[in-house]
Amino acid sequence: MGDRSLNRAMSFGMSDLALECVIRYIDDPRDRDAISLVCRKWYNIDSLTRKHVTIALCYSTSPARLRKRFPNLESLKLKGKPRAAMFNLIPEDWGGYVKLWINEISEAFNCLKLFHFRRMIVTDSDLEVLVQARAAILEELKLEKCSGFSTSGLLKVTSSCRRLKTLFLEESSIEERDGDWLHELAMNNTILETLNFYMTELKDINFRDLELIAKNCHSLTSLKISDCELLELVGFFRAALTLEEFFGGSFNDQVGEIDKYSIVSFPPKLSRLGLSYMGKNEMPIIFPCASLLERLDLQYSFLDTEDHCQLIQRCPNLEVLEVRNVIGDSGLEIAAQNCKKLRRLRIERGEDELGMEDEQGVVSQRGLSAIAQGCLELEYLAVYVSDITNAALESIGTFSKNLCDFRLVLLDKEERITELPLDNGVRALLMGCQKLRRFALYLRPGGLTDIGLGYIGKYSVNIRWMLLGYVGESDMGLLEFSRGCPSLQKLEMRGCCFSEHALAVAVTQLTALRYIWVQGYKASSMGSDLSTMIRPFWNIEFIPPRNVVILDEFGRPVEGEGIEQPAQILAYYSLAGQRTDYPQTVVPLYPTSV
Numbered sequence: 001m002g003d004r005s006l007n008r009a010m011s012f013g014m015s016d017l018a019l020e021c022v023i024r025y026i027d028d029p030r031d032r033d034a035i036s037l038v039c040r041k042w043y044n045i046d047s048l049t050r051k052h053v054t055i056a057l058c059y060s061t062s063p064a065r066l067r068k069r070f071p072n073l074e075s076l077k078l079k080g081k082p083r084a085a086m087f088n089l090i091p092e093d094w095g096g097y098v099k100l101w102i103n104e105i106s107e108a109f110n111c112l113k114l115f116h117f118r119r120m121i122v123t124d125s126d127l128e129v130l131v132q133a134r135a136a137i138l139e140e141l142k143l144e145k146c147s148g149f150s151t152s153g154l155l156k157v158t159s160s161c162r163r164l165k166t167l168f169l170e171e172s173s174i175e176e177r178d179g180d181w182l183h184e185l186a187m188n189n190t191i192l193e194t195l196n197f198y199m200t201e202l203k204d205i206n207f208r209d210l211e212l213i214a215k216n217c218h219s220l221t222s223l224k225i226s227d228c229e230l231l232e233l234v235g236f237f238r239a240a241l242t243l244e245e246f247f248g249g250s251f252n253d254q255v256g257e258i259d260k261y262s263i264v265s266f267p268p269k270l271s272r273l274g275l276s277y278m279g280k281n282e283m284p285i286i287f288p289c290a291s292l293l294e295r296l297d298l299q300y301s302f303l304d305t306e307d308h309c310q311l312i313q314r315c316p317n318l319e320v321l322e323v324r325n326v327i328g329d330s331g332l333e334i335a336a337q338n339c340k341k342l343r344r345l346r347i348e349r350g351e352d353e354l355g356m357e358d359e360q361g362v363v364s365q366r367g368l369s370a371i372a373q374g375c376l377e378l379e380y381l382a383v384y385v386s387d388i389t390n391a392a393l394e395s396i397g398t399f400s401k402n403l404c405d406f407r408l409v410l411l412d413k414e415e416r417i418t419e420l421p422l423d424n425g426v427r428a429l430l431m432g433c434q435k436l437r438r439f440a441l442y443l444r445p446g447g448l449t450d451i452g453l454g455y456i457g458k459y460s461v462n463i464r465w466m467l468l469g470y471v472g473e474s475d476m477g478l479l480e481f482s483r484g485c486p487s488l489q490k491l492e493m494r495g496c497c498f499s500e501h502a503l504a505v506a507v508t509q510l511t512a513l514r515y516i517w518v519q520g521y522k523a524s525s526m527g528s529d530l531s532t533m534i535r536p537f538w539n540i541e542f543i544p545p546r547n548v549v550i551l552d553e554f555g556r557p558v559e560g561e562g563i564e565q566p567a568q569i570l571a572y573y574s575l576a577g578q579r580t581d582y583p584q585t586v587v588p589l590y591p592t593s594v
Contacts, residue, residue, distance in 0.1 A: 029054065048072055055079065056490070057515065058096060058120065059539070062576040063104030074111045075140075080120035082517055082570065083492065086145065088548055089519060089565065091585035095121075098146075102126045106133035114140040116168075122146045124153030135160040142168035150175035151202070158185035166194040169202075170224065179204035186212040191219060198224035198247050207232035214239035224248055227276065230264055230285075237267055245272035247297060251282050274322070276300045280307050287314060294341075295320035298327075299348055305361055309334045320344040325363040325384055332367030336374025343402075344380040345371065349411060365392030365418070372399040382407035382440075386414045393425030397432025406433065407440035407467070410447060417444075423452030430459035437462060442469035442494070450477025457484030464488060464512075470495040475502035482506035488513055495520040503569065504532035515572040523567040530589060533571065539578055540589040543568040 026032060032050060035042050052075035055061060066073075080096025098120045105112055106129050113134065122143055131138070138161045143149070151174060157167070158181045167185070174197075185192070186209040195213065205228055214220060214236050223240070225248035233249065246266070266273070266289050273286065274297030283303065286293075293315050298308065299322050308323065308331040318339040323331070325347050335342065347363055364387035371378065372395045379402050388410060396403065406429070410417070426441065426448065439460065441448070448456075448471040457480060460466070464487050472478055478498045482505070489512050498506075499522040507516060523545075530540055548565050570586075582588055 051075060052114075053077070057082075057572055057574075058098075058101065059576060059579045060514075060572060060574045063101050065575055067104065067108045071109075072111050073109055075114035075116075076105075076109075076112060077116040077118070078120065079118045080146075083119075084517060084519070084568075085119055089568070090570075091543065091546070091583060093583040094586060095579065095581050095583070097121045097581065098126055099123070102129050105130065113137045114166075116140070116142040116144065117146055118142075118144045120146050121148040122153075123148045124150055124156070127153035128156050131156050131160050135162075137163060139163055140166040140168075142166065143172050144168060145171045147173040151177045151179070151181045151204075154181035155184060158182070159188060162188055163191065164189060165191055165219075167192070167196070168194065169197040169200055171199045172197075174200055174202060176202055176204055179206055179209070182206065182209045185209070186216065189213070190216050192217040193219045194222040195220070196222065196224040197226055200226050202226045207236065211235045211239055214243070218242060221245065222272075224274075230275070234264055237265060240267050242269060243267040244269050245295075246270060247272075247274035249275055250277050251275075251279070271295065272320075273297070274299070277302060279303070283307060283311055286311065290314035291316060293318060295322075297322040299324055299346075305330055313338045315339065316341075318342055322346045322348075324348050324350045324361075325386070326350050326361035327363065327367075328361050329364055329367035329370070332363065333370045333374075336370040339375060341377060342371075342375040343377050345375070345378065345383070346380070347383040349384040349409075362386045365389040368392045369395045372396045376400070376402070378403055380405040384409045384411055386411050387418050388422065388425075389419045390422055390425030390428075393422060394428040394432075397429040400433055402435060403433040404435050405438040406436060407438070409440075409442040409469075410444055412444055417447075420444075420446050421449045421452055422447055423449055423455060426452055427455040427459060430456065434462070436460070438465045439463045440467035441471060442467065444470050447471065449473055450480065453477035454480035454484075457481035460485045460488065462487050465490045467492045467494075468496070469493070472496060472498070475499055478502050478506050479509070482509040485510055486512060490515045492516075493518045493521075498522065500524050500529035500569075501532060504530050507533040507571065508535075517568065517570050519568040520566045521569075530569065530571075534590045537573050537575060539572055539574045541570040541582075542587040542589050543570065543585060544587065546585065 026035065032046055035046050047069055049072070050070045051073065053066065053070055053073055054077040056079050058078055058080045078098070078101060080098070081094055082090055084090045085094065096119060098117055115130070127149060141157060141164065157164070182205060192213060203226065205226065207228060210223070210233065219242060220240055221242055222245040223243060224245070227250040228248065229252055230249045264285055270289055271292055272295035273293055277300060279302040290311065291314065294317055296315060296318055303311070303326070305326060305328040308327045312331060312334050316338055319341050321335060321339065321342060321344070327347065350361055363383060363385050368383065368385065368388070369392045376399060378400050381400070381403060385408060388408070396406070422443070430436065450473045453472040454477060463485065466488060475498055479502060488510055491510070491513060496518070503518060503521060507513060533540065545567050546565050548563060578588055
């Protein structure tokens with residue numbers, strides 16, 4: 001059958017115009033990818049109608065290739081440094097520069113108006129080029145966990161981009177020179193919907209500018225800010241009648257003056273809330289709107305276990321709950337009894353310096369079993385546990401049938417764990433949770449045998465991203481694991497006992513794999529045993545052992561200074577060939593052929 005006949009047959013007799021109209025309404029990138037593989041006509045229609053693209057690693061392709069493949073893009077999400085960079089595991093100078101992309105965008109992609117850069121190095125000059133090219137149409141700018149720019153660069157954005165609906169700066173490292181950028185945004189913008197500079201060090205914030213934004217921008221639905229005294233935001237809350245989400249703020253610690261917070265009243269539509277540094281005395285500020293809350297973030301509060309219980313039982317409509325493990329098993333049992341709509345639960349580890357640890361603040365198999373049996377709508381569960389059993393994991397597999405994303409870290413604070421290894425529990429969880437797409441299991445030596453690692457490979461049919469830490473006993477376990485996982489695209493591993501050669505063989509057996517990062521393995525001096533994984537379009541990078549300070553997600557040291565970090569492997573598919581901006585801390589291995 002000729003190409004023309006094949007195209008006609010695969011289009012089911014539809015005209016090109018009708019087919020194009022249908023495909024325009026298909027947004028899921030996996031469906032789009034499948035469509036583009038049907039025939040040349042469908043490939044071309046997908047190329048012309050694709051509006052959004054996410055590039056998981058900025059070195060996996062080039063701006064020129066993207067422009068040729070999708071000339072009419074309106075939205076672009078671009079990721080730079082690997083996730084490990086957030087914890088200071090990747091060298092600071094590894095790369096992830098946005099400049100080449102910005103320069104290409106300024107010359108082409110006439111329809112691009114939504115930009116999301118994540119873990120990238122963005123300079124003020126990059127922002128200036130972007131503004132010069134896109135100021136008239138720019139609607140969304142997200143700089144998430146980025147670095148390299150200052151408030152002067154933000155000023156160029158806010159003073160020129162009058163159609164901006166979203167400005168997102170969460171967890172970015174920003175050099176603060178003044179607060180003029182926020183004042184310009186308040187003076188010039190009337191259509192802003194989302195403003196986010198949460199978890200940044202920005203301090204020169206004038207509450208009057210925030211109040212002016214609320215008065216001028218009648219579509220403002222989300223505000224996430226850095227530290228700002230909540231009492232100064234009384235006028236903002238009164239003006240922000242459309243606000244649905246508020247995160248950040250702070251409380252002055254003045255004993256005897258707590259009653260003054262009774263004048264703070266949240267907007268009527270507020271349903272997503274996270275207050276920083278809130279203690280027991282300030283907690284009643286939430287009570288009037290508690291029954292309306294769909295999302296509650298208590299990660300940065302000073303509440304103890306009893307406070308969590310008291311507050312959560314007032315929130316029957318919660319769908320998203322983010323806390324520290326100070327919530328304890330008691331708090332999770334209260335959530336299981338009262339929050340039947342819960343879809344996402346994230347439990348981070350406590351911080352002693354924030355006063356979040358108490359005797360009850362321990363999450364174990366007891367709390368997880370209660371959540372599994374009580375919250376049947378759960379789709380996302382990420383938790384740091386002090387203890388865990390096979391039975392608790394089996395309970396999740398039995399009851400959490402909607403679970404798409406499961407992440408568990410076993411803390412090493414407790415020396416004695418009730419039950420190890422967890423082979424049978426992991427098998428039951430994976431067999432029961434058929435919708436899982438993302439899976440993380442970070443244990444300790446002895447937590448999972450080679451048999452258990454083989455179970456992960458066998459029963460992870462649909463999982464596309466996986467993080468494994470301190471699992472398995474030998475190369476045999478890794479090789480058995482790699483015979484499964486048919487959908488696995490991205491694999492991250494730490495603290496494993498596998499040899500370099502076994503890792504290379506495993507990569508060749510994981511047929512869908514596009515990216516792998518490994519730290520802590522039996523490394524050769526310069527990665528010579530990695531030659532088995534050489535293939536076209538496959539970049540391999542080797543990071544030798546080095547001394548670093550390990551940071552948590554807040555940028556604080558968690559393991560002391562002068563920690564010897566073991567060697568790392570980073571390998572990924574790239575249509576652009578080997579990159580040219582390697583720092584001295586990274587050794588490129590076996591140049592790829594493109």
